[in-house]
Amino acid sequence: MGQASDKSCSRAKIKLAIATLGCKTNLFESAVIAQSFDDYELVDFHQDADIYVINTCTVTNRTDYKSRNLIRKALAKKEINPQAIVVVTGCYAQRSEEEILELGEVDYVVDNQAKLDIAQIVCTHQNHFQDIMEAREFAFKPARNMLEHTRAFQKIQDGCDFYCNYCAIPYARGHSRSARFEDVILQANLFAQEGFKEIVLGGINVGLYRDGKRDLADVVEGIAQIEQIKLVRISSIEPQLLIGDLLPRIMRADKLAPHFHIPLQSGCDAVLRAMGRRYDRNLVAELVAQIKEQFPLAAIGFDLICGYPGEDQALFEDSYKFLAGLPIAYLHVFPYSIRKGTLAAKDKNQVPNAVKNQRSKLLTALSSQKKSDYARLLFQEKALLSGVIEISDENGSEFLSDHYLRLRVPQRFEQGEWVQIELDESLGHRFILD
Secondary structure: OOOOOHHHHOOOOEEEEEEEOOOHHHHHHHHHHHHOOOOEEEOOOOOOOOEEEEEEOOOOHHHHHHHHHHHHHHHHHHHHOOOOEEEEEEHHHHHOHHHHHOOOOOOEEOOOOOHHHHHHHHHHOOOOOOOHHHOOOOOOOOOOOOOOOOOEEEEOEEOOOOOOOOOOHHHHHOOOEEOOHHHHHHHHHHHHHOOOOEEEEEOOOHHHOOEOOEOHHHHHHHHHOOOOOOEEEEOOOOHHHHOOOHHHHHHOOOOEOOEEEEEEEOOOHHHHHHHOOOOOHHHHHHHHHHHHHHOOOOEEEEEEEEOOOOOOHHHHHHHHHHHHOOOOOEEEEEEOOOOOOOOHHHOOOOOOHHHHHHHHHHHHHHHHHHHHHHHHHHHHOOOEEEEEEEEEEOOEEEEEOOOOOEEEEOOOOOOOOEEEEEOOHHHOOEEEOO
């Protein structure tokens, strides 16, 4: 590794550049990393900086590529300024330390459990790369802002013990571990004090949250009691963990966003079994029905993996038909990506890229149709949408609504302001459906 400068330990303000890839958990962690430096100026990653931090992702081959590209850009800056410090962390770093070191003079590759200590590591030059499977405690440090975001992403859980056959993330994040309930409420109160109105609860498998007898429903209820917080959103949750006792308890919270993002991965039972998923589509259909019974206008979205090994045309069509028949709002479609070390990577029945791309286009088109139908329903019902203003200019304002559709309105509000809008096309309200 390269030799880091001691400027990071001085009292002079440092120029800090952070690039974040992947999930909302990474976004929260990047915010904590930045604030752990005593005095810093956050600069664009393409600008000159004293310290470059790349918080990587490894969910697909594409994110691996993006991670390497950002590392190379930071190393190019280091060639111009040898005193610059390059730090790489995140899931790609956890899984591919040697690959990263081969790219050039990276100063520190920091494991996922220690990533919140990057400021101390840089200052003391003490870095011990840990096998993430040895981590047993939830690493907690509070954040007071979200860098440039107007909504707060709060990490309450880390790791996953499900080991689905296609997924590398458990090997990059370790076993499931949860924040103490007291720390969760402390963090939420800090966000409230800083003016945040929406908190998005996140984790690697957030439905596994446990602190003694407390679970995710207790977290939602506890944060909903904070007066300044107007909306609590769950980022993503496994269907088998949501259905049953947890769902009605979560729904009792009056500040819960009517938005449920579910990593379904396939609508075909045969493919779900091959993936090692822990549910079938009958459970998913029942879950959707239960949500819609309580929240008729709820936004329900699915993650989907397209072209999983062994998925022939008949299985794909079976999945497509199931998805087309559900009252959902959108799909997030990802072509299957081989992840080293997983069971699916060894499967000889890989689907050709051309076929995966063709099926991805069909599912993306289905998603666009679902989204348009859902937007039309919200207008027909003159739904009351709420959210935090993210963009404000001379032409109006824009925000991601509690129903997960991005709304553009002609009124000009302040960035960060909490608004409630009753939909009316005649007033110029319109959804951004890209």
